[in-house]
Each structure stands twice: as structure tokens, then as C-alpha cells.
Amino acid sequence: MKKHTIKDIAQLAGVSKGTVDRVIHKRGKVSEKALEKVNKVLAEIDYQPNLMARSLKNNKDYHLCALLPNPDIDPYWLPCKAGINQAFNEYKSLGITIDTHTFDPTSTEDFLEVNARVLSLNPDAVLMVPLFFNEATKSIKAYAEAEILVSIINNRIGSEDINNFVGQDLFQSGRIAARLMEMITPKDSEIIIAHLDEFFHNASFMQQKEKGFRDYFENLLTSNYTLKTCNSIESNKYKTLFDAIDSSKNISGIFVTTSKTYKVAKMVENFPNLSIKIIGYDLLEKNISYLNSGAIDFLIHQNPKQQIYLGLSQLAEYFLFDKPISEEKLLSIDIINSENYNSYLNQ
Amino acid sequence: MKKHTIKDIAQLAGVSKGTVDRVIHKRGKVSEKALEKVNKVLAEIDYQPNLMARSLKNNKDYHLCALLPNPDIDPYWLPCKAGINQAFNEYKSLGITIDTHTFDPTSTEDFLEVNARVLSLNPDAVLMVPLFFNEATKSIKAYAEAEILVSIINNRIGSEDINNFVGQDLFQSGRIAARLMEMITPKDSEIIIAHLDEFFHNASFMQQKEKGFRDYFENLLTSNYTLKTCNSIESNKYKTLFDAIDSSKNISGIFVTTSKTYKVAKMVENFPNLSIKIIGYDLLEKNISYLNSGAIDFLIHQNPKQQIYLGLSQLAEYFLFDKPISEEKLLSIDIINSENYNSYLNQ
DNA sequence: ATACATAATGTGTTCGAACACACTTAATAA
DNA sequence: TTATTAAGTGTGTTCGAACACATTATGTAT
Incomplete structure (x- = not known):
């Protein structure tokens, strides 16, 4: 496995390095005879140009x-x-x-x-x-x-x-969250998909996650969860989500599609009687803190x-x-x- | 942020590139005056040797x-x-x-x-x-x-x-498995730590995982699981593990410390009345197949x-x-x- | 003052690829 | 035949670092 240089090839083919260079870079101005000689050598050896030299020349x-x-x-x-x-x-x-x-x-x-x-x-x-x-x-x-x-x-x-x-594949990301949620919540219970974001542009990405999440549960044959979607924004103090939890006392899990998962963890503290599992996104400091306390169960890392x-x-x-x-x-x-x-x- | 070369430095310092080279590589044979001049320039600029050139020369x-x-x-x-x-x-x-x-x-x-x-x-x-x-x-x-x-x-x-x-940190790896196990098994139930390996040399690594696993459960204040360790080898058709499951009808989970997790999944098929969660190691084809069927709940990837x-x-x-x-x-x-x-x- | 050693400094070459440029050969037109 | 062009080929330089080698200064001994 010797390392071949352009000079080597030139010598083997009986031509000059200039000709070899022209053949390799297809610059033309090469006679058929020379082309043949060089190609024959190239076919026999495995020429790997020295990237260091190339890069140095380019400079x-x-x-x-x-x-x-x-x-x-x-x-x-x-x-x-x-x-x-x-x-x-x-x-x-x-x-x-x-x-x-x-x-x-x-x-x-x-x-x-x-x-x-x-x-x-x-x-x-x-x-x-x-x-x-x-x-x-x-x-x-x-x-x-x-x-x-x-x-x-x-x-x-x-x-x-x-x-x-x-x-990342956001649809699949939603499915992963769904599988986790299935494992830690009781069968046939109620789950909220919470979109918490003041940035409207995130809408399509949150929706891809929701689609994956729902897709997983729809294809479950052995259980029948109830999924509810809830859009909630900070300027409204996330009131829609609060009301959704408050109105139904049967919620077992919340899937938060954004990095604002800690907001949900904090909100759930207001319902000490409920056992609500939370799965969300991203390793923000606040999220990790709730992960450590057990308020958040899983995070998905978008890296x-x-x-x-x-x-x-x-x-x-x-x-x-x-x-x-x-x-x-x-x-x-x-x-x-x-x-x-x-x-x-x-x- | 101009790129400086040895030649640049030589010019700036009013010496030759040889002298600069001697200063940079501390090869000696440099007068104090020259040394000072070169060092002054080096202090002013941020000299980053061109790695391509260095590497090419080394060759x-x-x-x-x-x-x-x-x-x-x-x-x-x-x-x-x-x-x-x-x-x-x-x-x-x-x-x-x-x-x-x-x-x-x-x-x-x-x-x-x-x-x-x-x-x-x-x-x-x-x-x-x-x-x-x-x-x-x-x-x-x-x-x-x-x-x-x-x-x-x-x-x-x-x-x-x-x-x-x-x-990887194997102790922590055991703790991760433990946290997962806690989430998917009923409180205070019985869990088996299964060491399945014919290769005795793996003993210490399996033990580190076990230590981490036990460490997590020992520090749990809110529940009181029963952990049992079970060594089992193929030549014996993993009989010790089979007996352990068979004798206690209260087992809710098995933590397999090796990549032979699929063996346990297969064995558990013999106990259709029990609901046993399985957490093990590595993305072997057979493990993934049981992961898909739901027989294995989690795998830890050692990559x-x-x-x-x-x-x-x-x-x-x-x-x-x-x-x-x-x-x-x-x-x-x-x-x-x-x-x-x-x-x-x-x- | 001259010879001689040694310290200090500068010059030149190498690595391999890329390309500019000079050179040779062959072919065609004047 | 000579001039002219184009095609084909080879030579030389560059990139920046590393180091061998040549050269110049500085000192010391005779």
C-alpha cells in the first residue's frame, strides 16, 4: 500500500508530471498515446491525492x-x-x-x-x-x-x-414522546398536547411533533387514550392550559412540544392532587432542574x-x-x- | 485577523526566517537581541502555524x-x-x-x-x-x-x-437503568438484576452497572423495591434465572447487564401471566426485534x-x-x- | 595582527499538488 | 521553403514549515 504521488505516476507512465496533471484534471492538450499510458498506470494503482499538499497550494x-x-x-x-x-x-x-x-x-x-x-x-x-x-x-x-x-x-x-x-425528524420525535408517555401513564387516560410558544413561526414544527405523537397513539390497538391539543401563550399566562387541566381532573400526562416545558412543570405544582407526567424538550437549566425534582419525567434532546x-x-x-x-x-x-x-x- | 507566516514574522522582526524558526522551536543559537525582537512580534500577533504545511513537510x-x-x-x-x-x-x-x-x-x-x-x-x-x-x-x-x-x-x-x-460511565449507566425501571414498574415490587455472560472477564463491568442500579434504588425514599442479583450462564441454559422467575411470582422487572438481553426476553415468554419489564443493553438485531414487539422496554446504547x-x-x-x-x-x-x-x- | 573556534544568522531545499510558462513537434498556409 | 499556428509536452515556481547547510560576525589564543 505505497503512497503514490504525481511524480511517481509520471515516472511509471514515462511522461512528465505536467501531463499527468492534465490527465487527472481533464485539462485536455494530451495526446491519445500519453493519455493511454497515464490511464493505464492510474488503473493499476490507487491514486489518492495528498490533501495536505492540495490544500496548502490552494491556500x-x-x-x-x-x-x-x-x-x-x-x-x-x-x-x-x-x-x-x-x-x-x-x-x-x-x-x-x-x-x-x-x-x-x-x-x-x-x-x-x-x-x-x-x-x-x-x-x-x-x-x-x-x-x-x-x-x-x-x-x-x-x-x-x-x-x-x-x-x-x-x-x-x-x-x-x-x-x-x-x-432531527420531528414526526419521529413525537412518536418517541408518545411511546414514553404510553409507558408511564395508565391505559386509556387523558393526555394533553401542549404547544407553548409565543413565536408563531414555530407552529409547523410543533405540529410535526403533534402529528407523530398522535400517529403513535392512533395505531395502538391495545389501548384507547384521549388526546387533546392545547395552544397556550405566555402573554395570556398560559391560561388555556391551566383551564384545560383544571376542567378535567382525569389528565395523566402532558406532552410539551417546545423547550418551555418548565412552565408546565411549574403550573402543575398548582394541582398537587393530580399525578401528571410531563414529557418535553431540550436541556435548558430550568428543565433540568424539574427533571431532577421529578416534576418532568423525560426530555427529548434536540442537540x-x-x-x-x-x-x-x-x-x-x-x-x-x-x-x-x-x-x-x-x-x-x-x-x-x-x-x-x-x-x-x-x- | 490576517494570517501570519514565519516569513511575515521574520520581516516584522527584521531577522531571517531561520532565526524565527529557532525562536519558535527553542533550538537555541539566537542572540538576546534577536530573541527579544522576535518575541516582541510574537506577543503582538497571534501566530498559528499552518497545519497543512507542517504536516506536508513532516510527510x-x-x-x-x-x-x-x-x-x-x-x-x-x-x-x-x-x-x-x-x-x-x-x-x-x-x-x-x-x-x-x-x-x-x-x-x-x-x-x-x-x-x-x-x-x-x-x-x-x-x-x-x-x-x-x-x-x-x-x-x-x-x-x-x-x-x-x-x-x-x-x-x-x-x-x-x-x-x-x-x-461510558458504567456506574451511571446502571443508575439510568434504575430510574427507567422505577418509572415503569409498580412501587415496592421485586426486581432481578441478571448477569448473563459466559465471559468471566466481563464480571467487573457488570458489577459496576449493578452497583449503579442498586445505588439508585437505595437512595429512593419514597419506595422500597426488593432487588435480587442473579448470575446465569448459557451452558446451564440460564436455569438460575428461570428458577428465580419461576419461584417468585412477584417479579415486575429484570435489568440485564449485558447485550444478551434478548435471551431474557425469550425466557419471559414462558411466563405469559406475569408482566415483567425488561431493560438491557445494546442494539443487537435480536434485541431490537424484542424492543419492537414490546418484550424489551428499554435498551441502553453503549455505542x-x-x-x-x-x-x-x-x-x-x-x-x-x-x-x-x-x-x-x-x-x-x-x-x-x-x-x-x-x-x-x-x- | 593573524589564525581559529564558536556563536549567530541567513539561504536553500524539501514535502506534493497546481498551474503558469516555456519549449518542442507537427501541420498548414503563404 | 519559410512563416505561422496549434497541439502536445516538460520545466519551474508557489504555498508554509522544517531543517540542513552555508555564511557572516564575534571573540579568544597565539
């Missing part, structure tokens, strides 16, 4: 922009900073620069504005959380026209100009840190080593309880 | 050996092949070769023999599953004397000559593929880019049910 700096919601407004995005740093440290000595731009997740205007700013920086690629469908589609088109690669994470939206998606790290590293390796970018990278969907959350925080 | 081939139990004998190790391939493909163009050596997990002699063979190959590093404590310790010492790096995965054993461990991949890639990046090797890398401990196993198989 370009690549500029990536990460575009995500402001973690101060939605703490779900907090771990992303660590993911970006990890990618930054890994690739900074290889000619990759990464900078972060955050936008207000409550404002489509801000989203567009930040995108315009990023576009004007003319980076080589953008990694974006496409929170708002219409605005994201528009921005992505603009990037494509400027020949800027676009990867998206967390929320899958369709577009021909997207090179790469990293995230924003890993999402952004994988998205960035795919882009970096594409530029540096020509590695193909996978169109879609689905992360594992992690089930979290009070005993294993710690093993994920240190990842 | 060494590094040889890694992976040493693991034969997957045909213990299917737990089956996914490792994919992990090795992944690392191989990632690093083959960068001058890393990896070859795999398997040993019979029932034979300490074979383990020693394979280790001797690997030693005679004189690789740069060995990634080993140290199945047998004494024999592994001995082999590791031999590698260290030959100045061969040693990483271990899956089973942590202590030794000064080990550079790196990748695996052998990821373990071996991470171990190998740490070694590769150490040789190629001088990245420090972390002494210990603890993987997340994944909880698997019938709905999320698929998201792990595609990782």
Missing part, C-alpha cells in the same frame, strides 16, 4: 457565517456558542474563519436585516436557522445568486438552493450544539478537502432522564 | 492498529467495523493506515498472541479493547516499552501507560462504533496535527426505545 481563506436566533431571547440556542467555538478552534489553523450573527426570533424584520448584512460580507457559505419560512426562502435565493453556499439547521424547509440540512457544529464542519471540510456535503444529516433523537442528562452536557 | 505515514474481540463470536462488536472504516476513509489521504486485528473473547491465550503479533508490526499506536485485565496490562507495558501509544475503549482499566480512554471511531480519530489527529489527546472521553449514555433506535443506527 485560500474561507469565510463562514453562522446565523442564529439571539440566545438571550430564546435560551434554547445557548449551547450553539460552544458548538461554533468548537468548529472555530478545530479549523482556524486551516484557513477557516467563522463569525456569528444573531437575530431577534420575534422579528422577521430583524431576520431580513441581519441576512442583508451577512450577504454584504460576501462569505463563502452561510449556516442559517431558517426560522421564518418566507423570509428565509427569500434570503436563501439571494445567497444562491451571489454563489454563497447555504446550509440550514434545526428547521427543515424546502428549497432548491439549500445545500445541506442538519437536524442544537451538535447541529451547528456538524453543519459548520461539513462546510469547512468541503472547502478544505473537497469532501462532499451530505444533503441531509439527521441526528439521533436522545431520550433524557434525570440520570443521563449530564452525559450529554459534557459532549 | 510521515502513521500506522494504527485496532485490536478488538471477534464480532463473529460476540456480535456486540459488529458495529466497530463501520467505525473503523469511517476513520480509515477520513484519514487515508492524510497518511494514516489502520488495520484491524480480532481475537477470541473467550481465550486469554489468543489475546496475548494477537497482541504479540501487533507488537511485532511495530505500529505507531494501538487502540485496544482491554478485555482481560492482567493480559492487557502486560501487553500495554510491552507497547509502552516499544514507544507505541496505547488507547483503550469500552472497558476502563487503570495503567500509567495508557494515553487515552473512550467509553461501540462511536467509541472506536473517536479513539482512532483522536490518535490520527494527534499524529497529523499535534492535537492533544484527552485522557478520558466519556460518551453520552443513550436511552433507546422502539421509536428512536433507528435514529442511532444511521449515525
Whole structure:
């Protein structure tokens, strides 16, 4: 398993390295005889170009922009900073620069504005959380026209100009929650699917989870749960959810489709006589605290840190080593309880 | 954030690149005046050597050996092949070769023999599953004397000559199982901890899981489960476990500390009147099949593929880019049910 | 002052791929 | 026949770090 260089091949084929180079890169200007000689050698050996040398010769700096919601407004995005740093440290000595731009997740205007700013920086690629469908589609088109690669994470939206998606299968995520819920609640009891989010843009993602959740229970032959959906928003102090619990004293579980699971855990404290199991999303500090106290039973980990790290590293390796970018990278969907959350925080 | 090269630094400091090189590598033969000038420049800028150039100049081939139990004998190790391939493909163009050596997990002699063979190959590093404590310790010492790096995965054993461990916290893994078991079994019922393994060397690892499992239940204030330990081996058709279930009609759960969980699921089919929850280990085909049928409730994923991949890639990046090797890398401990196993198989 | 050692410094080459450029050959037109 | 073009081929340089080697300064002994 010797390592062959272009020089080796040239010698074996009895031509110069220039000719070998032209054959390999199909630059033409090669006689049939020479082409044949080189191809014969190439067929015999397994030529693997030295990526270090290639990359050194190229010696370009690549500029990536990460575009995500402001973690101060939605703490779900907090771990992303660590993911970006990890990618930054890994690739900074290889000619990759990464900078972060955050936008207000409550404002489509801000989203567009930040995108315009990023576009004007003319980076080589953008990694974006496409929170708002219409605005994201528009921005992505603009990037494509400027020949800027676009990867998206967390929320899958369709577009021909997207090179790469990293995230989870939300429908399946709902099914996982349903299976867990089935295991810890009494048969045929009543379960609430709670959508807690002031951000309307999350609607479609919450619904995918709900669909998966309902799908699981609909296909259960051995039991007959009652599922109720409840939309509830903070500005209303989540009154709809409170009323739903209050009116029916038969609720055994609540599936919270967003990271605001801790709000539900807190609310349930008002009903000490009820035994309500709670399954929700994301390793926010407050969620973990309720997980530890037993108020929350399971969390599903959407792993924003890993999402952004994988998205960035795919882009970096594409530029540096020509590695193909996978169109879609689905992360594992992690089930979290009070005993294993710690093993994920240190990842 | 300009990229500085040695030539840049030389120019800024008013010396030659040779002098800068001597300062950076502390090779001596530099006058105090020159040293000062160069250090001043180095303090001002953030010099990051170009790893591509460094690695190209080095242009060494590094040889890694992976040493693991034969997957045909213990299917737990089956996914490792994919992990090795992944690392191989990632690093083959960068001058890393990896070859795999398997040993019979029932034979300490074979383990020693394979280790001797690997030693005679004189690789740069060995990634080993140290199945047998004494024999592994001995082999590791031999590698260290030959100045061969040693990483271990899956089973942590202590030794000064080990550079790196990748695996899981088995005690915590037992606690996770316990928490799950608590959630799906009635209070104060009887639970069996089943050690199913013909390989005596696994004893200590099974015991760590048992300790964690018991630790969780011992610290429970609100309930009082009865835990029984049961060692059972195949050559005896797992009769001890059968008798344990048969004698007490009050068993609500079995925690299987090995990947042979499917054996227990199969056995429980003989007791259709009992409702016994089963929690065990590893994504073997047979285990997944019982997970789908509902006979197994949870599996804990020990992720052998990821373990071996991470171990190998740490070694590769150490040789190629001088990245420090972390002494210990603890993987997340994944909880698997019938709905999320698929998201792990595609990782 | 000259010879000679040693310290200090600078220059040149290498790694492999990529590509610019110079050169050779053959073919065609004037 | 000579000039001209195009096709084909080979040579040389670059990327940045590492290090061998050549060269220059500085000192000490004779």
C-alpha cells in the first residue's frame, strides 16, 4: 500500500508530471498515446491525492457565517456558542474563519436585516436557522445568486438552493414522546398536547411533533387514550392550559412540544392532587432542574450544539478537502432522564 | 485577523526566517537581541502555524492498529467495523493506515498472541479493547516499552501507560437503568438484576452497572423495591434465572447487564401471566426485534462504533496535527426505545 | 595582527499538488 | 521553403514549515 504521488505516476507512465496533471484534471492538450499510458498506470494503482499538499497550494481563506436566533431571547440556542467555538478552534489553523450573527426570533424584520448584512460580507457559505419560512426562502435565493453556499439547521424547509440540512425528524420525535408517555401513564387516560410558544413561526414544527405523537397513539390497538391539543401563550399566562387541566381532573400526562416545558412543570405544582407526567424538550437549566425534582419525567434532546457544529464542519471540510456535503444529516433523537442528562452536557 | 507566516514574522522582526524558526522551536543559537525582537512580534500577533504545511513537510505515514474481540463470536462488536472504516476513509489521504486485528473473547491465550503479533508490526499506536485485565496490562507495558501509544475503549482499566480512554460511565449507566425501571414498574415490587455472560472477564463491568442500579434504588425514599442479583450462564441454559422467575411470582422487572438481553426476553415468554419489564443493553438485531414487539422496554446504547471511531480519530489527529489527546472521553449514555433506535443506527 | 573556534544568522531545499510558462513537434498556409 | 499556428509536452515556481547547510560576525589564543 505505497503512497503514490504525481511524480511517481509520471515516472511509471514515462511522461512528465505536467501531463499527468492534465490527465487527472481533464485539462485536455494530451495526446491519445500519453493519455493511454497515464490511464493505464492510474488503473493499476490507487491514486489518492495528498490533501495536505492540495490544500496548502490552494491556500485560500474561507469565510463562514453562522446565523442564529439571539440566545438571550430564546435560551434554547445557548449551547450553539460552544458548538461554533468548537468548529472555530478545530479549523482556524486551516484557513477557516467563522463569525456569528444573531437575530431577534420575534422579528422577521430583524431576520431580513441581519441576512442583508451577512450577504454584504460576501462569505463563502452561510449556516442559517431558517426560522421564518418566507423570509428565509427569500434570503436563501439571494445567497444562491451571489454563489454563497447555504446550509440550514434545526428547521427543515424546502428549497432548491439549500445545500445541506442538519437536524432531527420531528414526526419521529413525537412518536418517541408518545411511546414514553404510553409507558408511564395508565391505559386509556387523558393526555394533553401542549404547544407553548409565543413565536408563531414555530407552529409547523410543533405540529410535526403533534402529528407523530398522535400517529403513535392512533395505531395502538391495545389501548384507547384521549388526546387533546392545547395552544397556550405566555402573554395570556398560559391560561388555556391551566383551564384545560383544571376542567378535567382525569389528565395523566402532558406532552410539551417546545423547550418551555418548565412552565408546565411549574403550573402543575398548582394541582398537587393530580399525578401528571410531563414529557418535553431540550436541556435548558430550568428543565433540568424539574427533571431532577421529578416534576418532568423525560426530555427529548434536540442537540442544537451538535447541529451547528456538524453543519459548520461539513462546510469547512468541503472547502478544505473537497469532501462532499451530505444533503441531509439527521441526528439521533436522545431520550433524557434525570440520570443521563449530564452525559450529554459534557459532549 | 490576517494570517501570519514565519516569513511575515521574520520581516516584522527584521531577522531571517531561520532565526524565527529557532525562536519558535527553542533550538537555541539566537542572540538576546534577536530573541527579544522576535518575541516582541510574537506577543503582538497571534501566530498559528499552518497545519497543512507542517504536516506536508513532516510527510510521515502513521500506522494504527485496532485490536478488538471477534464480532463473529460476540456480535456486540459488529458495529466497530463501520467505525473503523469511517476513520480509515477520513484519514487515508492524510497518511494514516489502520488495520484491524480480532481475537477470541473467550481465550486469554489468543489475546496475548494477537497482541504479540501487533507488537511485532511495530505500529505507531494501538487502540485496544482491554478485555482481560492482567493480559492487557502486560501487553500495554510491552507497547509502552516499544514507544507505541496505547488507547483503550469500552472497558476502563487503570495503567500509567495508557494515553487515552473512550467509553461510558458504567456506574451511571446502571443508575439510568434504575430510574427507567422505577418509572415503569409498580412501587415496592421485586426486581432481578441478571448477569448473563459466559465471559468471566466481563464480571467487573457488570458489577459496576449493578452497583449503579442498586445505588439508585437505595437512595429512593419514597419506595422500597426488593432487588435480587442473579448470575446465569448459557451452558446451564440460564436455569438460575428461570428458577428465580419461576419461584417468585412477584417479579415486575429484570435489568440485564449485558447485550444478551434478548435471551431474557425469550425466557419471559414462558411466563405469559406475569408482566415483567425488561431493560438491557445494546442494539443487537435480536434485541431490537424484542424492543419492537414490546418484550424489551428499554435498551441502553453503549455505542461501540462511536467509541472506536473517536479513539482512532483522536490518535490520527494527534499524529497529523499535534492535537492533544484527552485522557478520558466519556460518551453520552443513550436511552433507546422502539421509536428512536433507528435514529442511532444511521449515525 | 593573524589564525581559529564558536556563536549567530541567513539561504536553500524539501514535502506534493497546481498551474503558469516555456519549449518542442507537427501541420498548414503563404 | 519559410512563416505561422496549434497541439502536445516538460520545466519551474508557489504555498508554509522544517531543517540542513552555508555564511557572516564575534571573540579568544597565539
